Amino acid sequence: MSKTDRENGGCLCGAVRFDVNVPEKQFAICHCGMCRRWSAGPFMSVHCSGKEAHISRDTGLCWYRGSEWAERGFCSKCGTTLFWRLAETPEEMLIVSVEAFDNADQFRLAEHIYVDAQPERYAFADNCPRLTEAEVLAQFQQES
Numbered sequence: 001m002s003k004t005d006r007e008n009g010g011c012l013c014g015a016v017r018f019d020v021n022v023p024e025k026q027f028a029i030c031h032c033g034m035c036r037r038w039s040a041g042p043f044m045s046v047h048c049s050g051k052e053a054h055i056s057r058d059t060g061l062c063w064y065r066g067s068e069w070a071e072r073g074f075c076s077k078c079g080t081t082l083f084w085r086l087a088e089t090p091e092e093m094l095i096v097s098v099e100a101f102d103n104a105d106q107f108r109l110a111e112h113i114y115v116d117a118q119p120e121r122y123a124f125a126d127n128c129p130r131l132t133e134a135e136v137l138a139q140f141q142q143e144s
C-alpha cells in the first residue's frame with residue numbers, strides 16, 4: 001500500500017494520533033441519541049478498515065463501552081470524540097470522526113442514519129439518503 005492511501009488524524013491536544021486506510025472518501029451522519037450526547041451533536045463519521053487502522057500515539061486514548069456490542073474511543077485529556085467500534089470484533093472496522101482527520105475537507109456526505117431519532121431542533125439541507133434505525137439494521141444484517 002502506498003503512503004497516499006493513508007489518512008492521518010488525531011485529537012485536539014495531540015495525545016492521540018492515528019492513520020487509517022479509508023476505502024471511500026465519504027462520511028455518514030448518525031442522529032441517534034447516544035451519538036448526539038457523546039459528540040455534542042450528530043456524529044459525522046468515516047467507515048475505515050479496522051485491520052489497517054494504526055494508532056500511532058495513544059497516550060490519552062480511552063474506550064467507553066456504551067452498549068453490549070460497541071465501544072467508543074475518545075481522548076481522556078482533551079475529550080475529543082474519535083472512534084466507534086464493535087466490542088467483540090474490534091479488528092474488523094473502525095468508525096472515525098470525520099472532524100478528527102487532518103484533511104477533513106476531502107470527505108463528502110453520503111447518508112444520514114437513525115433519522116427516526118433525530119430531534120426537530122436542527123435540520124440539514126442536503127438531499128442524501130435518510131435511513132431509519134430499522135433500515136440501518138437490515139442493511140447491516142445483509143452485509144454480515
Ligand SMILES: [Zn+2]
Pocket residue numbers: 011012013014015016060075076077078079080
Ligand atoms: Zn487529546
Ligand SMILES: [Zn+2]
Pocket residue numbers: 030031032033034035036043114
Ligand atoms: Zn449513533
